[in-house]
Amino acid sequence: MPGALRKRSLPYLLLLPGLGxxxxxxxxxxxxxxxxxxxSGSPFGGGxxxxxxxxxxxDALKDYDKQFIRSYEYAGLATLIAFxxxxxxxxxxxxxxxxxxxxxxxxxxxxxxxxxxxxxxxWETILSDSGIVVSTLKSLGIVSEDGRLLDTTVxxxxxxxxxxxxxxxxxxxxxxxxxxxxxxxxxxxxxxxxRDVFWRVTLPLSMPxxxxxxxxxxxxxxxxxxxxQLLGTPKQYMIGNVIQSRFLVLNDYPTAAALSFLLMAxxxxxxxxxxxxxxTEALLGTEGEAR
Amino acid sequence: MTAxxxxxxxxxxxxxxxxxxxxxxxxxxVILVFSFNDPVGRFNFLWNEFSLDAWxxxxxxxxxxxxxxxxxxxxxxxxxxxxALGTLTxxxxxxxxxxxxxxxxxxxFIPLATPEVVxxxxxxxxxxxxxxxxxxxxxxxxxxxxxxxxxxxxxxRSRLIGFDRALEEAAQDLGATPWETFRLVTLPLIMPGxxxxxxxxxxxSIDDFVITNFNSGSTITFPLFIWGAARVAIAPQIYVxxxxxxxxxxxxxxxxxxxxxxxxxxxxxxxxxxxxxxxxAPG
Numbered sequence: 001m002p003g004a005l006r007k008r009s010l011p012y013l014l015l016l017p018g019l020g021x022x023x024x025x026x027x028x029x030x031x032x033x034x035x036x037x038x039x040s041g042s043p044f045g046g047g048x049x050x051x052x053x054x055x056x057x058x059d060a061l062k063d064y065d066k067q068f069i070r071s072y073e074y075a076g077l078a079t080l081i082a083f084x085x086x087x088x089x090x091x092x093x094x095x096x097x098x099x100x101x102x103x104x105x106x107x108x109x110x111x112x113x114x115x116x117x118x119x120x121x122x123w124e125t126i127l128s129d130s131g132i133v134v135s136t137l138k139s140l141g142i143v144s145e146d147g148r149l150l151d152t153t154v155x156x157x158x159x160x161x162x163x164x165x166x167x168x169x170x171x172x173x174x175x176x177x178x179x180x181x182x183x184x185x186x187x188x189x190x191x192x193x194x195r196d197v198f199w200r201v202t203l204p205l206s207m208p209x210x211x212x213x214x215x216x217x218x219x220x221x222x223x224x225x226x227x228x229q230l231l232g233t234p235k236q237y238m239i240g241n242v243i244q245s246r247f248l249v250l251n252d253y254p255t256a257a258a259l260s261f262l263l264m265a266x267x268x269x270x271x272x273x274x275x276x277x278x279x280t281e282a283l284l285g286t287e288g289e290a291r
Numbered sequence: 292m293t294a295x296x297x298x299x300x301x302x303x304x305x306x307x308x309x310x311x312x313x314x315x316x317x318x319x320x321v322i323l324v325f326s327f328n329d330p331v332g333r334f335n336f337l338w339n340e341f342s343l344d345a346w347x348x349x350x351x352x353x354x355x356x357x358x359x360x361x362x363x364x365x366x367x368x369x370x371x372x373x374x375a376l377g378t379l380t381x382x383x384x385x386x387x388x389x390x391x392x393x394x395x396x397x398x399x400f401i402p403l404a405t406p407e408v409v410x411x412x413x414x415x416x417x418x419x420x421x422x423x424x425x426x427x428x429x430x431x432x433x434x435x436x437x438x439x440x441x442x443x444x445x446x447x448r449s450r451l452i453g454f455d456r457a458l459e460e461a462a463q464d465l466g467a468t469p470w471e472t473f474r475l476v477t478l479p480l481i482m483p484g485x486x487x488x489x490x491x492x493x494x495x496s497i498d499d500f501v502i503t504n505f506n507s508g509s510t511i512t513f514p515l516f517i518w519g520a521a522r523v524a525i526a527p528q529i530y531v532x533x534x535x536x537x538x539x540x541x542x543x544x545x546x547x548x549x550x551x552x553x554x555x556x557x558x559x560x561x562x563x564x565x566x567x568x569x570x571x572a573p574g
Contacts, residue, residue, distance in 0.1 A: 012385035018380035018440055019395065025437040026402050029413035036416045042357045085311045092308035102548070106541075107312055113540040114319055116498050117517045118533040121525065122318040125325060125336045215404070223406020226500065230521060240408045248505065249410050257416060271404050277390070279496065 030264075048254060056258040064242050064259060071263075074153075075222035077158040080166040082217050083210070087159070090172035090209075091202075094179075108169050111162075120159055120230050127155050127231070156195035156236045159227035167216040175209025176202075211274050217242040219267055239263055319537070326530035333524035345527035349535070352528045358516035359532060365428070365512065366496040374489040376436070377443025378481070384444070385451040402441045410438060411505030414533035418506065426508025434506045435499065439492040446491055450484025480543035490547055496538050 036055055039048035061068070093104045111119060127133055127149040137143040149155050179202065187197035225240030239259060247256035325335055329342035350356040374463075384396060403409065414434055415426075424430055458480065462472045478485075500514040507515060513536075517529055 009387075011383040011389040011392075014379045014383035014387075015395065018376035018444065019398075021436060022375060022440055025414060025417075025433055026410070027398075029417040032420050033409075033413040036420075041379065058339075060331040069324065085314065088304055089308045089311040092305055096305065106544070106548075108315060110541065111315055111319060112498075112536045113494060113544070114322060115378065115514060115517065115533045115536065117500055117514055117521065118316050118322055118530065121336075121521065122321040122325070125321050126317065128336055130337065162314070171448065219404055219406060223408050225408065240406070243408045244413060244504070247415065248305070253419070256412055260412045263406055264409045267404060267406060 022289045033260060034256045036253050037261055039254045041254075043251035043253075053254065056254050057262065060255050060258040060262065063255075064239065067237055067239045067242050068262070070236070071222045071240070074160060074228075074236075074238060075218050075224075075283040077157050078164065079168070079214050079218045079220045081161045082165045083155070086165060086172055086213065087210075090169050090176055094173055094176035105170075105173065107248060108173075109166050112166060116163065117165060117226065117230070120226055122154065123159050123162065123231060124150065127158070150231065151233045151236075152230075153236055156227050156232040159231045160221050160224055163224075163227065164217045166222050167220070169211040171212035171216060172206065172209040175212075179205045211277065215271060215274055218270070222267065224262060234281055321528050322533055322537075326527055326534050328530075329426060330527060333526075335432075335525045335530060337378050346529045349528050349531045350481045352398045352520075352526045354511065355513075355516055355528065355532065358511045358513045361428070361510060362497050362513040365431055366493050367436055367497045369432055369439060370489050370492040372432075372526035373436045373439035373443050373492045374485060377440050377488060377492075378447050378485050380440070381447035381451055385454075399441050399444050399510055402438060403445075407438075408505075410434075411502040414502070415505040426506060427510045430506040430508065431503055431510060431512065432503050435496045437497070438502055439495055442491055442495060443488040446488035447481065447484045450487075454480065483547070483555075486547050490540070490543055493543075497536060527555055 035050055036048070038050060038052050038054065040051045040053040040056070041048035041114045072192060089108070093101055097104055125131065129148050129150065134147075134149055137149075138145065138147070143149065149158075161247045183201055183205070184197055186267075192200070220239075223240050225238055225244050228236045228241050240263075241254050243259050243263070246252045246259065295440055305565065325338070327341055328335055328338055329340050329344065330337065331339050345351075350359075380399070384392060384399075411434070414437070416438055418424070418426060418430055424433075443510075459472050459572055462476045463469075467475065498514065499512075500518060503515060506520070511519070513532070517525075518527065520526070
């Protein structure tokens with residue numbers, strides 16, 4: 001039965017190239033990085049040798065706990081703000097967009113088509129000391145006379161929020177758009193007020209989008225270092241800044257590798273907790289496949 | 292009166308959504324406007340006066356042309372590879388029931404849930420340990436295919452899920468070989484999904500800074516060029532080139548959407564469509 005055999009092996013043949021690439025250039029590198037994180041030595045002269053130096057992890061945590069905490073604070077804040085901006089927008093596009101739906105969605109993803117670094121640099125113009133935002137806030141008394149926005153926590157969090165906002169909006173939209181309108185009508189027919197229908201029908205049904213959106217915003221936000229570098233000062237540096245400079249500037253590979261692992265591990269824990277809450281199907285978008 | 296009062300929250304919500312859209316578009320407007328600036332000093336951050344100079348000589352900044360060329364080359368090649376491999380993977384995942392499908396689905400999702408610094412640092416650890424290939428064009432290419440693959444798989448997969456298998460069965464019933472069925476029926480039907488995946492991969496590749504930064508050696512791409520410039524001088528030419536890339540990708544995107552619409556129309560044509568079945572003549 002050569003035909004049947006071919007049929008059975010076909011999916012594996014289709015998988016082979018793509019999966020092979022990911023195994024070789026995504027999974028295997030993690031193994032190398034794990035080994036790197038357990039080495040000791042110095043970037044000058046001898047280089048690093050594998051000594052199963054587990055203290056690299058505790059040292060890294062001790063030295064950079066501030067940046068770790070800051071990363072999660074900034075990312076959490078940016079995710080919250082992105083949600084508050086994104087949910088109403090996704091709601092309006094999904095339920096009131098009408099024929100403008102696709103045009104509005106295009107506007108949501110349009111920022112992605114401008115180079116990330118330039119997008120971030122343009123916030124330097126918008127928030128600059130002599131710019132319109134600062135002068136308006138000054139005349140309203142929100143920012144003091146000699147106050148500024150650039151190079152502060154505000155500018156860094158604003159930059160992060162902006163850069164990852166489309167990641168929040170798109171999954172929210174996808175789940176809101178899928179809601180069966182008859183369910184909302186049923187809510188109204190049962191004398192639910194708008195508020196009740198929203199809190200008890202719309203919001204619960206859009207939870208998969210909320211979970212996916214917050215995750216897709218939070219993960220890149222916590223690992224980001226571009227916003228802190230371009231819109232902040234070393235006082236705003238996040239864990240990404242440390243990894244980047246330890247690895248590429250100071251060539252301290254073991255510390256950088258240990259920090260990368262701590263970052264990745266904490267992310268995976270967050271993903272797994274969320275997956276528990278939402279169910280992996282919603283998270284992976286694998287609903288409706290061949291069963 | 293009650294109608295007006297009931298309308299009030301509508302206005303509020305729509306206005307809020309409008310403001311959110313303006314927030315999303317504001318930096319793009321700034322970039323567009325500042326590409327016409329004649330800045331004082333080395334940084335194009337403050338408005339001085341209108342000038343067409345940067346648009347007339349977009350490559351007047353030394354090095355930027357080479358950087359852009361490298362970026363485009365890497366984007367094109369990595370998009371082709373990632374789209375081909377990703378489409379095959381997506382086909383396997385949606386069309387076939389096989390042992391290990393769920394773990395594979397999860398495995399493909401993990402790179403998306405991994406911060407870019409980690410992806411970049413891990414790959415560099417491997418290249419440093421291997422000692423080859425030398426950091427540069429090849430390693431950037433490998434990295435870009437790697438991070439694009441998951442995006443391609445997910446995009447094509449979402450397209451395949453809504454796919455009508457009856458069309459393929461019809462082709463096979465009419466005597467098409469599996470390869471003919473794939474080439475003449477499956478591929479044209481999933482083409483819009485493949486195209487949007489390719490477009491996404493291209494946009495991600497040409498824009499990537501973090502992972503490229505780790506694996507570039509001394510090769511300079513456009514984002515790496517900007518990063519270097521951000522410390523020394525930002526010329527309006529950089530805004531001009533960013534605007535060009537922006538306009539190009541938006542045009543491609545609109546084209547893809549248009550093409551998708553056409554394909555959807557084609558796919559929905561069925562013999563039971565009223566306009567295809569000859570109406571019995573009255574009387």
